[in-house]
Amino acid sequence: QVQLVQSGAEVTKPGASVKVSCKASGYTFTNYKMTWVRQAPGQGLEWMGWISAYSGHTKYAESLQGRVTMTTDASTSTAYLELRSLRSDDTAVYYCARDLRDGDSLTWSDPWGQGTLVTVSS
Amino acid sequence: EIVLTQSPATLSLSPGERGTLSCRASQSVGRSLAWYQQKPGQAPRLLIYDASNRATGTPARFSGSGSGTDFTLTISSLEPEDFAVYYCQQRSNSIFTFGPGTKVDIK
Numbered sequence: 001q002v003q004l005v006q007s008g009a010e011v012t013k014p015g016a017s018v019k020v021s022c023k024a025s026g027y028t029f030t031n032y033k034m035t036w037v038r039q040a041p042g043q044g045l046e047w048m049g050w051i052s053a054y055s056g057h058t059k060y061a062e063s064l065q066g067r068v069t070m071t072t073d074a075s076t077s078t079a080y081l082e083l084r085s086l087r088s089d090d091t092a093v094y095y096c097a098r099d100l101r102d103g104d105s106l107t108w109s110d111p112w113g114q115g116t117l118v119t120v121s122s
Numbered sequence: 123e124i125v126l127t128q129s130p131a132t133l134s135l136s137p138g139e140r141g142t143l144s145c146r147a148s149q150s151v152g153r154s155l156a157w158y159q160q161k162p163g164q165a166p167r168l169l170i171y172d173a174s175n176r177a178t179g180t181p182a183r184f185s186g187s188g189s190g191t192d193f194t195l196t197i198s199s200l201e202p203e204d205f206a207v208y209y210c211q212q213r214s215n216s217i218f219t220f221g222p223g224t225k226v227d228i229k
Contacts (some may be wrong), residue, residue, distance in 0.1 A: 001136075035168075035218070037220075042222075044209065044220060044222050044223045045140060045158075045160075045166065045209055045220040045223075046220065047211070047217075047218040047219060047220060050216075059217065061217070062123070083153075084161060095165055095166070096217050097165075097166075100168065100171065100177075103187065106213065106216055107171065107213075108156045108168055108171045108211070108213075109156075109158075109166075109168060109211075110168035110171075111167075111168075112165035112166060112167070115165055119135075122195075
């Protein structure tokens with residue numbers, strides 16, 4: 001079955017960078033897009049962007065432009081999210097989620113990884 | 123950016139009751155809207171996509187309707203496992219946004 005397994009929790013300082021991984025299994029990795037979503041403690045969901053695992057094409061939320069980079073490694077079926085110049089309000093659970101359908105269309109997020117807690121604190 | 127508003131913020135219901143959740147978009151999104159369910163400590167789960175299509179595994183008591191700017195998620199008869207937070211999400215020009223969520227709790 002399709003599984004997305006994310007890397008473990010991170011604690012990092014303001015101004016630093018963090019890189020979260022999402023290892024996929026159970027499907028052809030390059031046939032789907034991957035989306036990243038975050039959720040601050042006690043808050044709602046924030047869409048961060050998506051990447052095509054086939055072409056590497058990305059689309060980022062405007063609020064994160066310049067600080068975020070999404071990449072994929074087809075050889076290991078792994079997607080990565082890097083966030084730079086971290087601030088305390090970047091403290092959140094970060095989720096990866098595969099696109100519902102394969103191919104060129106961009107649809108909805110299903111299934112999701114288990115989430116990775118990133119804590120930014122001095 | 124298209125903004126989604128959800129109402130009510132909290133819906134207090136008893137098991138067996140009908141629940142009606144609303145999602146309104148600041149401009150038309152056609153039928154490009156989905157609903158997700160999130161339980162405490164868990165990742166969200168896709169329930170409904172393209173406004174009215176149930177995702178695999180979504181029970182038939184969940185139904186979605188609407189188009190343009192007004193959408194509704196209906197739970198026909200609440201089961202104990204349905205008490206959760208529900209988010210709507212829209213897709214427009216390859217950009218997505220989520221609504222703030224509606225918490226369905228036990229009355």
